[in-house]
Amino acid sequence: MxxxxxxxxxxxxxxxxxxxxxxxxxxxxxxxxRLAEEKKAVAQRIDSLLEKLQTELDS
Numbered sequence: 001m002x003x004x005x006x007x008x009x010x011x012x013x014x015x016x017x018x019x020x021x022x023x024x025x026x027x028x029x030x031x032x033x034r035l036a037e038e039k040k041a042v043a044q045r046i047d048s049l050l051e052k053l054q055t056e057l058d059s
Contacts, residue, residue: 001009
């Protein structure tokens with residue numbers, strides 16, 4: 001192989017790696033968003049339970 005073949009292979013590897021990282025980044029962002037929504041839902045349920053407890057204690 002001459003230097004241009006080596007360079008071409010390296011560029012192709014880097015482009016493939018870039019694409020893989022972009023896909024992984026998108027998947028991780030989607031997962032983070034899903035987890036944030038879950039956290040928000042859990043916090044709302046906890047708040048609701050605390051309100052019920054407070055109402056019961058105040059009665």
